[in-house]
Amino acid sequence: KQIEEDNSEDIAEAKTIVDDYLSSQELESNIEVILREMCESQIKANYFFDQSKTDEAVKEALKSVSKVMIKKNQTIVKEGEPITQQQINILAELGLVGEDLSKDYIYTYIILAFFVLFVLGMQYMYLKKEKKEILIDTKLVFLILLLNLLSVISARVFTFVSLFIIPIACAPILMTVFLDSKISIVINSLNLLFVAVIVGFDPQVILIGIVSTIVSSTTLKKVSQRNDILYSTVYVAAAVAVVILSSGILLSNNIKQILLDVILAVFGAFISGILAMGLLPFLESSFSLVTNMKLLELSNPNNPLLKRLLMEAPGTYHHSVMVANLAEVAAEEVGANPMLVRVGAYYHDVGKIKRPFFFGENQLGGTNPHDKISPTLSTTIIISHVKDGLELAKEYDIPKVVSDMIVQHHGTTLVKYFYYTLKNSSENPDEIREEDFRYPGPKPQSKEAAIIMMADSVEAAVRSIQEPTLEKIEDMVNNIVKDKMNSNQLNECDLTFRELEVIKACFLRVLKGIYHHRIEYPTEKGKE
Template sequence: MPTLNLKSTGGGLKTRKRGFFNKRFIVKSLICIIFYIIIFAIVMTSVAPKRYDLRVGDIADENIRATKDIVDNITTNRKIQEAVDAVPNIYKSDNQINAEIINDMTNTFEAIDEIRYQVQLKYKEMERQSQISGAQQQPSQQSSEDSQPDTENQRVDSKQDLPDNFIAELFQDFPIRLSTGDMNTIINGTETEITLIKTAVASELEKAIRLGIKTDTIASAKSDIIEALQRIQVSNEVRNLGINIASSLIRPNMIYDEEATLQNKEKAAQEVEKVVYKKGQLIVAEGQPVTIEQIEMLKELGLLKDQDVDVTIYIGVGILVFLLLMVIVFYTRILDRQALSDSKHLILIGLVMTLVLVAVLLFSRINIYLAPISAGAMIITILLRPRIAIVVNALLSILVTIMAGNDINVFLVSLIGGFFAIYMLSKAQQRNSQLLAGVLVSCVNMVVLLSMGLIFTSEISSILTTSLWGLGSGVLASILTIGTLPIWENIFDVITPAKLLELSTPNHPLLKKLLLEASGTYHHSILVGNLAERAIEYIGGDPLLARVGAYYHDVGKLKRPYFFKENQVGSQNPHNKITPNLSTLIITSHTKDGLEYAKKYKIPPVIRDIIIQHHGTSLVAYFYHKAQNGENGNGVDRDNFRYEGPKPQTREAAIIMLADCVEAAVRSISDPTPGKIEGMIRKLIKDKLDDGQLDESELTLKDLNKTAEAFSQVLCGVFHKRIEYPELKK
C-alpha cells in the first residue's frame, strides 16, 4: 500500500505559540486556586485530629496515641548538617578541555615549525637574488641540493634581515599572543633549543593535565611549570618563549562535579540516624496523670487545645492536595491537551470532585462505604472522556482514603469500582447504561469488601455487613449521576453520547429540513459522516462526535441550495450567470449561514465549531482560476477567494474538513479504481497540509497516513464495480 508523502512545501503541522501569562492561563490558574482551597477545606474537616484540654497532673479520660510519626528535627538536622559539611567537593577532569589544551599546544608547535621553515625559504630566496646580482660579472651555477632548506642547527643571522611585512604575515594567524622578543626567538633560535623547549613544554602540560588543574590552583600549576622549565639547558630567550607558551595554554581542566558531590552529601545525610516517635505509640494512658514530658509530646503533635494549630497537618494536606491537582495539570499538558482546553471543563471537574467529597463527608457519619464515590468517575466519563475520568477517579480515591483515616478498603473500593464504572460507560451510549453501571459498581464494591474481609477478618457477620454497605454505594452513585447529569449538560454546554445520538436521528428538524430542501447535501453529509467516523476510529478521538458533526457541517447550504453542485438537477448552473467573486462569496458564506442555522435550532457549541471550521481558510480554487482566466485576471487577489476560517482546532473538525473535500473530489474520478481513489485521497490531504489548514489541529503525520487508509477503505466500498445485469428475453 502506498504511503502518504507528507513533505510540506508551504505549510505543515505547526504548533501555535502562546504566551505563558495570557488571559486563558490566568483564568485557569484562578479556577485551580479556588477549587484547591475548597478541596483542601473539605479534606481538613475530616483529617484534623481531636484536641484535648489537659494540664500537668490531670487524669486522662482516654488513651492518647501519636497521630503521626514525629522526628526530633533539631537534633537530626544538626547531625545531617555536620555530615554534609564533612563531605569534600568532588571534581572531575573535563576531557574536552584536556583535548583543547593538547590541540592548542600541537597547533602552536606546528605554527612554530612552519614559521621557521618559511623563514629559511625566504633566506634562500634572498640569497639567490643576491647571487643573480653578482652573476652579471661572474655567473655561478647553483647546486640542485640548495633548492630545499636545511634547518638542522641553523640560526638566522638577524631579524632585521627580513622585511617587516613578511614577519607580520608570518605571525598573523599564530594561535597565541606573542611578544616581539618571542617572535625573534622563534625566528633566530636554534633547532636544537626549540625542539628541547617544545618537548619540555609538552611534558609539563601533560603532567599538569594528569594532576588536574582547578581554578584555585592554576597559579600553583603555572609556578610548577616555570620552575621545571628553568632547569632546561637552553638560552634565556628560548626558555622565556617556552614559559610564555605554557602560560598561555594552561587553564583549569577540573570541573566541579555538582551531581557527584550532592550524591555524596545526600548519602551522608541519609546515613544519619533519626530520632523518630512512631505513629500509634501510646503517649498518655487512660486513668494516669499527665506528666510534663507527655505534655511536651502532645504539644509537638498539636493535640492540646490551648496551643496554636498544628500547622504541619495543614501543610501536609495542602501539599498533597496540590500535588494531586497537579497530576491533572500534568496529564492534560502531556497526554491529553484537549481535555481541559476549555475553562468550563476545568470548572466542571472541580465541581464534580467537590460534590463527591461533600457526599463522602456526609455519608461517613453513617458509613464510609455507603458514600457514592464512583459518581465522580461516572459523571466525568459521560461529560468529558474516559481518560480524564481515570485520572480524576484515582485522585478522588486517594483523597477519600485520607478522609477515611487511610483505610485501604476505602481506597480499593473507590479505585476499582470507579474503573469498572468508567469501562461500562465508555462502551455504552444509552441513558439506561448509567443505571447498569451503578449496579455493576455495587457488585464490584461488595466483592472487593468481601475479599478484603476474608483476608483480614474472621468474623463472617462483620464481613457481610460491610459488603452490604458497599452494595448501596453503587446504587447511590448511579442515582446521583442520573439526577445531576441534565444540570451539568445545560450549565456547561457539554455534549454527551446520548445527546449526540439524539442529534443524529433523521427526525431532527434541521436534518429533516436538509433532506427535503437540499437532498444532495444531505446524502453528501451522510457519506462524509461515514468517512470521518472511520478515520477517527483509526487515529483516536470521538467517532460519534465526528459522525454527527459531519451530518451538520453543510447545513448552511440550505440558504441557497441550488448554488451547490450536489443539489443541481440538470445542466442549469446559476454560477454561469454571475461573476467569480460573487460565486465565491456565496460559496464561502455557507459556513456562517450554517452557524446561524445551528444557533436557531440550538445545536451544541462543539457542533457549531465544526460547522464554522470545516473549511478553514481554504481557497475556492475553481472560481479563483475562473477569475484569473477572465478579464483583469492579473489583478486577482488570492486571499479574496478564501474562506474566512478559523482553521480546524480539533482532530474531529480537521478530519471532517478532509472527508468533505475527499468525498467531493473522488466523485469526479472517471472509472474509479482503488489505486485512483487512494492516489486522489493522498494528494488532497497533502494539499491541505501544504496550505497550512492543519496547522492548528492536533493531527500528526502518522494520523494523516491512517486517515488516508480509512478514507480509501470506505470509498472503495462505495465506488465498487457492479456486474452488468443482462436484459431478459421475453
C-alpha cells in the same frame, strides 16, 4: 521537703505545749527549768521520707489498679449528664480539653492544609506532564476541582448513614464521561486520600474506592449512551460486593454484619450511577461540554435541524451522510473522536438550507442558477453557506465543538471554479484577486475538523468522476490530500504525515466498497 517542713512545725508545737503545761504547775523555778530542758531534749522527729520505699509502694499500688481502655467511637461523656473528675482526666489525656486545645486545632488545620495542597499538587503534576491541554482550558480545571469537592462532600454526608454507602464511583463516572478514563483513574485515586481521612482510614472503604474507580473508569471508555452508565454501575456493584464479602470474611466472623455491609456497598454503587446521571445534564450545560451521549442525540435524524436539511436540501443531506461514513472510519484509525466526526459531518453543510439550489448536489439535473449570475456573486453565495450554517447552529443550540467544524471545514481554500472562470474571461486577469475568492477560515484546528475537510473534498470530487475506477479514485484522493497540504490548510491541526497516509487508506477502503464493480444482470431472451 514538705515532710521536713511538717516535722519542724510539729516539734515547735510540742515544745509550746510543754512550756504551757509546766507554767501552769507553779513549780519552783529551778525544777521548772530542769523539767523543760529534759522535755525539749526528748522532743525529736520520728517520721522521715524514704524515696525508695515510696517508689516501691507506688508500684504496688499501680498493680492493683485496673487499666482504663477507651475504644474507638466510645462515648466518654453523655450530653446533659454531670461530668466527673475521672472523665475530665480522660478527656485531658485525649487532648480534648485543656489550655492548649486551641493550639492543637491550629496545628491540625495547618497539617490538613498541607495535605490538601500535596494532593492537588500531585494532580497538577500529572496533568502538566500528560494532559497539558486540560490545564489551558479553565472550564475543565474548574470541572475537576468541582468533582474533587463532590467526592469529599458526598463522603462526609453519607458517612453519617454508613461508610459503605458512600457513592465513591460517582466522580469517576462523570470524569470519564467528560474527560478520559486514564485521567479519571489517576485523579480519583488521589482523591481517595481525602476520602480515607474522612472514613478514618477504614481499609474496606479504601478498597471499595480503589475498585470502584478502576472498574467505573475502564467500563466507560467508549460510552455512547446514558444506559452505559447503568451498565457500568452494575459492574461496580458486583466488584464491590466481592471485595466486601472476601475482606469481611478475613476481618470478621460476623456473617450478618458482612452481608449487611455488602448490601450497603451495592446500594452505594447504584446511588453513584443515579447521581452521575442526574448531574450529567447540569454539568453539560453549565460547562458547555459535549459528551458522546449528547453527540448521539444530535446524530438522530429526527433532530429538527437535520430534518430540515433532509427535507429542504436532500442532496446535501446525502452528501453529508457519505462524508460522515468516510470521516468516521478515518477518525477511528488515527485516534480522533469518531462520534464527533460523524456529527460534525452531518452538520458541516447545514448552511446550504438557505439557498439549496445554488449547490450542485441539489439541482437534480435542472438549470444551474449560476449560469445567470456573475462568478463574483456566485462565489459570494457559495462562501456564505459557512456563515449561514453558523447562524443556524446558534439558532438550534448546536454545541460549539460542532459549529466550529461548520466554520473550519473549508479553511481558507480557494473557490477555484469561479476564480478561474472569471480570470479566464476577464480582460485584466491580473486584477482578479485570490483573496476575494477564498473562504474566510479559520483553518482546521483539530484532527476531527481536518478529517471532515478532506472527506468533504474527496466525496465531492469522486462523485464527479466519470466511470470511476479504483485507479482514478486513488489518484483523486492523493491529489486532494496533497493539495490540502500544499495550500497549508492542515498547518494548524495536529495530524502527522503518517496519520495522513492512514486517512487516505481509510478513504480508499470505504470508496472501494461504494464504487465497486457491478455486474450487469442478464434478462430472459425475448423479454426486455
